[in-house]
Amino acid sequence: MVxxxxxxxxxxxxxxxxYRIKGEEIARIWGRDRSELPTEEKSVTGLDEDTVTLxxxxxxxxxxxxxxxxxxxxxxxxxxxxxxxxxxxxxTIVAEAIGAVPRITAADFEFACKAGTEALQFITSLVDAGxxxxxxxxxxxxxxxxxxDALEFTAASGAAAFIIGKNKNEGVxxxxxxxxxxxxxxxxxxxEYERYPHHTARFTGDPAYFHxxxxxxxxxxxxxxxxxxxxxxxxxxxxxxxxxxxAARLLGVDLEKVKPGLVVGQIGNTYxxxxxxxxxxxxDQAKPGxxxxxxxxxxxxxxxxxxxxVLENIKLKRDLAPPLDKFIDRKTYIDYAIYAxxxxxxxx
Amino acid sequence: MFRIKIPRYWRHKDFRYRLNAWRCNHCGEVHFFxxxxxxxxxxxxFNQVSLPDTGxxxxxxxxxxxxxxxxxxxxxxxxxxxxxxxxxxxxQITDCHPEELKKxxxxxxxxxxxxxxxxDKIIAYCYKFRPTx
Numbered sequence: 001m002v003x004x005x006x007x008x009x010x011x012x013x014x015x016x017x018x019y020r021i022k023g024e025e026i027a028r029i030w031g032r033d034r035s036e037l038p039t040e041e042k043s044v045t046g047l048d049e050d051t052v053t054l055x056x057x058x059x060x061x062x063x064x065x066x067x068x069x070x071x072x073x074x075x076x077x078x079x080x081x082x083x084x085x086x087x088x089x090x091x092t093i094v095a096e097a098i099g100a101v102p103r104i105t106a107a108d109f110e111f112a113c114k115a116g117t118e119a120l121q122f123i124t125s126l127v128d129a130g131x132x133x134x135x136x137x138x139x140x141x142x143x144x145x146x147x148x149d150a151l152e153f154t155a156a157s158g159a160a161a162f163i164i165g166k167n168k169n170e171g172v173x174x175x176x177x178x179x180x181x182x183x184x185x186x187x188x189x190x191x192e193y194e195r196y197p198h199h200t201a202r203f204t205g206d207p208a209y210f211h212x213x214x215x216x217x218x219x220x221x222x223x224x225x226x227x228x229x230x231x232x233x234x235x236x237x238x239x240x241x242x243x244x245x246x247a248a249r250l251l252g253v254d255l256e257k258v259k260p261g262l263v264v265g266q267i268g269n270t271y272x273x274x275x276x277x278x279x280x281x282x283x284d285q286a287k288p289g290x291x292x293x294x295x296x297x298x299x300x301x302x303x304x305x306x307x308x309x310v311l312e313n314i315k316l317k318r319d320l321a322p323p324l325d326k327f328i329d330r331k332t333y334i335d336y337a338i339y340a341x342x343x344x345x346x347x348x
Numbered sequence: 349m350f351r352i353k354i355p356r357y358w359r360h361k362d363f364r365y366r367l368n369a370w371r372c373n374h375c376g377e378v379h380f381f382x383x384x385x386x387x388x389x390x391x392x393x394f395n396q397v398s399l400p401d402t403g404x405x406x407x408x409x410x411x412x413x414x415x416x417x418x419x420x421x422x423x424x425x426x427x428x429x430x431x432x433x434x435x436x437x438x439x440q441i442t443d444c445h446p447e448e449l450k451k452x453x454x455x456x457x458x459x460x461x462x463x464x465x466x467x468d469k470i471i472a473y474c475y476k477f478r479p480t481x
Contacts (some may be wrong), residue, residue, distance in 0.1 A: 007412045016444050019414050047421045048442055048460035048476065056459045084471055093473065322481050330481060332445075 007124045008171025008311065012136065014280035014324035016058035016267050019044040020331045021339045023153050029035055029336045030148045038240035042156035042268025044342050045142050049157070050084045054273075055140040056097045057201025058161035062136070063098060064321040065172070066163040070099040073163070074132025076106045079115030081190070081273045082142045083108055084293060094138065105132075112188060113237055114298025115139060116160065116272040121304060123164045124175055134165045141234075141271035146196035147345055154240055158266025160276035161335040172314040173283060173292070177224045178306040181216035188299030199299075208301045209239065213247050216303035217295050226307055232290040233257055235278035237297035238264035260285060261292075266328050277324060279308070284323040288312045350417035352465040357472055364474040367399040367457060369435075378435050381475035385401045401457035402480065403431035410446050429455055429477050454480040 014336045021044055023037035045054070054077050063070060076095040081160055091106030105126075116139015123135035138161045145155030168174065187208035190197035202209045213236060221227060228234075234257045236244035241264055248258045261278035275296040282292055288310050295305040340346050362368040363380045370379045374391035378399070380473075385392055408427035418424070425441040436472070441449065444461055455477040460472040 046443060046460075048440075048462070050471070052462060052471075052473065053458075053460050096361060097473070099366055099368075326481055 004025070006166055006168060007128050007175045008057065008165055008168055009162050009173045009175065009283075009308070010068065010165040010167070010170045011062040011064070011317070012161065012280055012283055013058045013061025013063075013065065013157070013321060014108055014160045014273075014277045014327065015054055015061060016043045016270075016277070016324070016327040017045045017049055017054065017348055018330055018332050019334050019342060021334055022335065025168055025336055026153055038150070038153050038242070039268050040265050042101075042154060043158055043270065044339055045157045047342055049142070051078075051080045051082045051140045051142050051159075052084055052090050052093045052140065054157060054159035055080075055090060055094045055138045055161065058138060058140065058159035059094055059098050059138060061321045062161040062163045065317045066134075066170075067317070067320070068134060068163070068165070068170075073098075073134045073136050074104055075123055075135040075185050076100055076104055076138075077109055077119035077136070078107075078138045078140060079109040079111070079117070079119035080140050081112055081271060082112055082144065086192075086264050092299055098136075101135070111302060112299035113239070113269070113271045114296040114302055114304055116276045117294070117296040117304040117306070118298070120164070120276075120306075121161060121178060123162075124178070127164050127166055132176040134163055137164060139160050139272035139274075139276040140272055140290045143269065143271040144190075149196070150201070151199065153199070154264070154269040156270045158267060158270030158273040160273045160280050162276070168311065170313065171311050172317050173260050174309045176309055177220060178301060178304060179216060179220045179303050180224065181212050181219060182302035183212070185212075185299075185301035187301055204239075205243070206301070208299060209237070209297050210247060210250060211301035212301050213237065213297050214250055216305040217251055217293065220305040220307065222274045224307065228307060229255055230291055231257065231293040231307070233260055233282045233286060233292045235261035235275055235282055235292060235294045236277060237275040237295065237303075238262060239269045239274075239297075241265045257310070263324075263328065280324045282327065283314065284318060286310045286314065288314060300327060349466045349476055350463070351467060352417075352463070352470055352472055354468075354470060362396075365459060367401060367475055368396055369399050370394040370431065371397045380437075399435055399437075400432040401447075403429045403455060403477070405441070405449060405451060405453050405455050405477070406430050406436070407440055408446070409453065420463070425449070427477065440476040442476040448479065456480045
């Protein structure tokens with residue numbers, strides 16, 4: 001558990017690419033039962049998009065709300081498992097694109113789907129320690145799913161960005177506390193030079209997702225003196241539509257607190273961006289004084305949980321940039337053939 | 349086999365990533381990449397300026413027979429955009445189909461992949477414009 005002295009989100013942004021493929025279209029290709037699809041549809045990148053361009057989109061939206069010169073940003077951390085280069089940081093390209101270079105630290109973080117909240121931990125710590133005035137944490141992914149595999153129904157693309165500072169007068173929300181819960185759990189992995197990840201099917205539920213999220217949330221609440229009654233919204237990592245609802249039941253969370261942050265049914269599992277896009281959607285509608293419990297999950301495995309309190313400034317800054325729903329509603333459906341081209345599944 | 353001239357790509361990233369251009373101190377002419385002398389008045393003094401990232405679409409066409417290096421995203425749209433300060437810029441138009449475009453419609457800049465080097469695999473990122481969200 002880490003108690004923050006005064007660390008605030010001064011700007012936030014979420015981005016989802018325009019293209020969608022329906023779960024039933026993927027089921028049609030592989031002859032699967034269409035009655036139990038893990039998501040209704042998922043987002044797909046355009047031919048000219050990758051994790052870096054998604055991250056830049058989200059960062060620019062966050063900057064519009066933050067209303068600070070990019071040159072004041074002292075760190076750019078990108079959490080992702082789909083970086084375009086094996087060796088060459090995504091953070092430097094993002095920093096250059098938003099005009100934050102050169103007096104910054106930049107790094108890429110990897111921890112499966114919790115790489116984004118992991119980047120956020122380090123940015124909040126740098127700000128809390130007074131090493132930087134502002135920092136930018138991004139979760140972004142163009143997730144890979146092997147053709148025909150269960151993950152292909154959910155592996156999606158998106159990005160969420162948060163600019164963190166210390167001045168409460170600039171903040172839209174205050175990060176009050178965070179914690180992590182991590183073990184070595186082989187539920188999902190991808191070795192070097194491999195195009196697609198492997199996973200241990202149902203093993204990903206109890207010993208991985210549920211064990212880590214439940215313990216992470218319990219640790220945060222118990223160690224920091226919070227109860228579930230203190231929070232108005234709960235955002236879990238969303239690998240499919242069912243898991244976050246089961247996690248809510250295991251923890252005794254009212255489902256009405258979970259539903260506002262659920263985006264997986266419309267855009268799929270955006271991996272490192274997933275829980276953070278849920279947070280963006282909640283910030284788009286929360287009222288000052290309300291508390292948000294955010295709990296991510298990353299395979300391998302671990303969970304980061306945060307307590308975030310919405311500040312008065314949200315009313316002034318929210319409308320400075322498009323809400324996430326504008327990007328979620330902006331969609332063009334594609335069939336599996338176009339999807340295969342967009343996701344480079346056709347090798348020549 | 350298409351190759352990217354990496355030093356030139358690197359020199360131009362200010363403009364390609366952020367639309368940071370050079371304005372002649374003497375006549376006000378805008379140059380996208382820093383010149384030695386102004387093409388209009390021959391002055392040698394410039395200031396770096398950030399061009400607006402929004403504007404309107406003046407004209408467009410669909411490229412179906414792309415030049416070498418641009419095949420992966422073909423067919424794609426190329427348009428002339430008039431930025432909000434009056435500067436005209438040639439750009440790819442993304443996130444839309446040609447039938448959705450209208451002359452005069454509002455567009456905004458975004459950063460996208462433009463092409464990749466066939467051998468060294470380096471990715472060239474550049475501004476493109478899309479219908480305003």
